[in-house]
Amino acid sequence: DAKTTQPPSMDCAEGRAANLPCNHSTISGNEYVYWYRQIHSQGPQYIIHGLKNNETNEMASLIITEDRKSSTLILPHATLRDTAVYYCIVRVARDDKIIFGKGTRLHILP
Amino acid sequence: DGGITQSPKYLFRKEGQNVTLSCEQNLNHDAMYWYRQDPGQGLRLIYYSQIVNDFQKGDIAEGYSVSREKKESFPLTVTSAQKNPTAFYLCASSPGTGAYSNQPQHFGDGTRLSIL
Numbered sequence: 001d002a003k004t005t006q007p008p009s010m011d012c013a014e015g016r017a018a019n020l021p022c023n024h025s026t027i028s029g030n031e032y033v034y035w036y037r038q039i040h041s042q043g044p045q046y047i048i049h050g051l052k053n054n055e056t057n058e059m060a061s062l063i064i065t066e067d068r069k070s071s072t073l074i075l076p077h078a079t080l081r082d083t084a085v086y087y088c089i090v091r092v093a094r095d096d097k098i099i100f101g102k103g104t105r106l107h108i109l110p
Numbered sequence: 111d112g113g114i115t116q117s118p119k120y121l122f123r124k125e126g127q128n129v130t131l132s133c134e135q136n137l138n139h140d141a142m143y144w145y146r147q148d149p150g151q152g153l154r155l156i157y158y159s160q161i162v163n164d165f166q167k168g169d170i171a172e173g174y175s176v177s178r179e180k181k182e183s184f185p186l187t188v189t190s191a192q193k194n195p196t197a198f199y200l201c202a203s204s205p206g207t208g209a210y211s212n213q214p215q216h217f218g219d220g221t222r223l224s225i226l
Binding site: 032034036041042043044045046049051087097098099100101102103 | 114116143145150152153155158168169198200202212214215216217218219220222
C-alpha cells in the first residue's frame with residue numbers, strides 16, 4: 001500500500017503557482033520523498049526528490065516540513081501543459097520498486 | 111538524447127499467443143524494471159533486474175518472463191498463461207544500487223497491450 005495521502009484533485013489558474021500537498025506521517029528516517037507526474041497515455045515523468053532539505057530544480061520546488069511528515073510540491077508558474085496526475089512517493093533508497101498511490105489530478109484552468 | 115524507448119506503442123494479441131515488449135535504454139543504467147498499470151490504478155512491479163544476466167520477480171510475475179542479456183535491453187514476454195494481459199506496460203531504469211541508490215527511476219512512454 002502507498003504510504004502517502006494526497007487530495008484526489010486540485011484546480012489551479014494558469015500562470016499561478018500550483019501547490020500540491022502530500023502527507024506521509026509514517027515516513028522513516030531513511031525514506032526519500034519523490035514526486036512524479038503522469039500525463040494521459042504517457043509514462044510517469046520524474047519531477048524532484050528530497051530527504052529532509054528543501055529542493056529546487058528547473059521544474060519545481062519541494063518543501064519538506066521539519067518533522068518530515070508532509071511535503072508540498074510547488075510548480076511556480078502553472079501552464080496548461082502541467083495538467084496531469086501528480087504522485088508523491090516515499091521510498092527507501094535501496095528499495096527496488098516504487099509504490100504509486102492514486103495521486104492528485106491537477107487541472108490547470110485557462 | 112538519452113532515454114528509454116519502448117516499442118511498439120500499441121500491441122494486439124490473440125488469445126493463446128505470446129508477445130514480447132521491447133525496452134531499450136541508453137542511460138547506462140544498471141537497473142531496469144517492468145510495471146503494469148491498469149485503468150485508474152497505480153503501477154505494479156512485474157520483474158526487475160539490477161545487473162546483466164540477473165533478474166528478480168516483482169509482485170505480479172505470474173504469466174510473464176524476462177531476459178537481461180545486455181545492459182541496455184530488458185524485453186518482457188507476456189505469455190498465454192497471463193489470463194488478463196490487457197494493460198499499459200511501463201519500463202523504467204535507474205542507476206542502480208550503492209552510491210546512486212537514491213536516484214530516481216526514469217520511465218519510458220509505455221506499450222498498451224490489448225487482446226483481440
